[in-house]
Amino acid sequence: MKRILLTVACLAAGFGPSACKIVKTDSVEGKAPAADASGDDARIQNLLTETWEPKLLPTIRDKAVPVADLRAAIAGGLDAAGKAHGKAGSGAGAAWNFAVKGQGKVIEAKLDSRARTMGIDTDNDGAADVTLQLGPVVKGSALRDYSPFYDFTNFRDQIEFAKLGRALNDKATAGLTIEGDPTGKTASFTGVFAIRSATEAWLVTPISVEVAP
Amino acid sequence: MNFKRRILVSAMALAMAGALPSLAAAADTIAIITPSHDNPFFKAEADGAAAKAKELGYETMVLVHDDDANKQSQLFDSAIAAKVKAIVLDNAGADASVAAVQKAKDAGIPSFLIDREITASGVAVSQIVSNNYQGAQLGAEEFVKLLGEKGEYAELLGKESDTNAGIRSQGYHDVIDQYPDMKMVAQQTANWSQTEAYTVMESMLQANPGIKGVISGNDTMAMGAWAALEAAGRTDVIVVGFDGSNDVRDSIAKGGIKATVLQPAYSQAQMAVEQADKFLKTGSTGLEEKQLMDCILINADNASKLETFALN
Numbered sequence: 275m276k277r278i279l280l281t282v283a284c285l286a287a288g289f290g291p292s293a294c295k296i297v298k299t300d301s302v303e304g305k306a307p308a309a310d311a312s313g314d315d316a317r318i319q320n321l322l323t324e325t326w327e328p329k330l331l332p333t334i335r336d337k338a339v340p341v342a343d344l345r346a347a348i349a350g351g352l353d354a355a356g357k358a359h360g361k362a363g364s365g366a367g368a369a370w371n372f373a374v375k376g377q378g379k380v381i382e383a384k385l386d387s388r389a390r391t392m393g394i395d396t397d398n399d400g401a402a403d404v405t406l407q408l409g410p411v412v413k414g415s416a417l418r419d420y421s422p423f424y425d426f427t428n429f430r431d432q433i434e435f436a437k438l439g440r441a442l443n444d445k446a447t448a449g450l451t452i453e454g455d456p457t458g459k460t461a462s463f464t465g466v467f468a469i470r471s472a473t474e475a476w477l478v479t480p481i482s483v484e485v486a487p
Numbered sequence: 488m489n490f491k492r493r494i495l496v497s498a499m500a501l502a503m504a505g506a507l508p509s510l511a512a513a514a515d516t517i518a519i520i521t522p523s524h525d526n527p528f529f530k531a532e533a534d535g536a537a538a539k540a541k542e543l544g545y546e547t548m549v550l551v552h553d554d555d556a557n558k559q560s561q562l563f564d565s566a567i568a569a570k571v572k573a574i575v576l577d578n579a580g581a582d583a584s585v586a587a588v589q590k591a592k593d594a595g596i597p598s599f600l601i602d603r604e605i606t607a608s609g610v611a612v613s614q615i616v617s618n619n620y621q622g623a624q625l626g627a628e629e630f631v632k633l634l635g636e637k638g639e640y641a642e643l644l645g646k647e648s649d650t651n652a653g654i655r656s657q658g659y660h661d662v663i664d665q666y667p668d669m670k671m672v673a674q675q676t677a678n679w680s681q682t683e684a685y686t687v688m689e690s691m692l693q694a695n696p697g698i699k700g701v702i703s704g705n706d707t708m709a710m711g712a713w714a715a716l717e718a719a720g721r722t723d724v725i726v727v728g729f730d731g732s733n734d735v736r737d738s739i740a741k742g743g744i745k746a747t748v749l750q751p752a753y754s755q756a757q758m759a760v761e762q763a764d765k766f767l768k769t770g771s772t773g774l775e776e777k778q779l780m781d782c783i784l785i786n787a788d789n790a791s792k793l794e795t796f797a798l799n
Contacts, residue, residue: 363781368781369781388636388667411665411666413624413628415621426775426777426778426779427608427775427776427777428608429777430606432604432618433620433653433657435620436657436661
């Protein structure tokens with residue numbers, strides 16, 4: 275049962291964990307995808323083609339705020355920082371989504387999990403203050419929610435909208451390999467994260483990570 | 488009260504004189520239509536909406552459709568006949584409810600949806616949707632973490648006709664299936680029911696004594712499963728629910744069920760009324776129609792702050 279589900283998920287994403295086969299469906303090229311759930315994967319694939327390289331990556335690169343500047347802004351009030359640099363989710367108490375860039379020493383690396391992470395010290399105090407998500411399991415939907423050009427109202431339902439979030443996360447961490455133990459090395463990154471309070475830890479979904487050799 | 492209401496009416500009449508002439512005068516009533524209040528979640532919705540409506544000077548007409556689309560349609564007829572100013576609705580079916588909401592719109596009555604969405608946009612003014620998928624992912628992430636990313640587990644599914652049952656299950660599996668050492672050995676519906684979950688859990692446990700965890704589509708089923716596990720002396724099994732009920736909160740406090748996911752029902756219903764009020768006064772909510780409202784993970788760290796589907 276589980277194996278079937280996994281295969282379906284891989285087919286659905288069309289890309290994703292490297293263990294999965296990449297399967298192209300006819301509907302990606304030519305015909306308009308079906309409006310119901312059967313067309314979701316093709317439609318999302320099309321949307322990724324239209325937005326990932328042409329819009330999403332440039333938007334995040336252009337708008338990413340240096341870690342220290344963003345930290346200072348958020349210390350001055352999350353809502354003010356959010357209005358200046360972020361994008362709000364909907365609803366009371368919704369998260370603010372920010373784009374951030376920076377570098378620092380890798381303090382800890384959890385690479386034996388399906389949800390791999392690295393903790394980075396960006397302010398030289400010896401403690402990790404930014405956690406980078408390295409996949410393949412990525413939490414949250416900050417890539418989707420930071421982007422101004424994905425509007426929930428245009429999606430059939432939250433399943434289709436969720437599939438977009440998942441596809442973006444998969445795309446961001448696909449092919450992300452960290453060789454050896456990065457602990458102690460310097461990592462630079464650009465990515466997005468969501469927080470609901472000024473004191474919440476930063477869990478960044480990166481669009482780029484480089485560990486200096 | 489009367490005086491205040493009259494001012495409101497004239498303000499609205501002025502504001503909408505051009506745009507929505509059919510909404511003139513009559514009593515300022517907001518209809519609040521939800522599933523049965525037997526489930527405390529829906530009662531919290533109705534209470535939240537009614538409290539906010541009273542605070543803003545409206546009368547309320549509180550109705551339940553019992554998840555029956557036909558009954559919902561009749562309730563809409565009643566609300567339209569009563570010339571309510573707006574309808575706050577937790578609907579009885581994503582497809583089946585479109586016609587009812589359209590009927591109200593045609594009669595000049597705006598609808599503000601909470602909890603569940605409908606499959607059409609442009610019919611309701613607002614759809615404030617609980618992000619069940621995001622919530623399910625939170626629950627699944629916690630579940631996987633508690634199980635150490637490995638082990639046999641069972642899933643209790645909700646009522647098949649309810650879209651949220653499918654959405655939650657999909658959210659669970661989109662996370663759990665990414666862990667190759669997590670093995671689902673049983674998956675069965677218990678139709679949101681506590682007693683049914685008890686029976687289902689008993690048989691699942693007999694067939695699969697190696698189960699380490701149970702992930703449930705809602706809290707009432709999680710309570711039933713936990714009762715069966717306790718009766719079988721299997722309190723080592725990790726149970727995670729969904730909804731954020733007071734029952735599960737109390738179980739978490741006692742070290743029973745390990746986690747659940749809160750849908751902020753009370754504040755969501757209040758937001759819908761606020762948006763209705765703004766729409767009636769200005770002709771616009773100033774917001775997108777469809778708004779996803781995030782759910783919040785509840786575990787031993789924050790369970791004590793939970794009360795009637797709100798975190799204090």
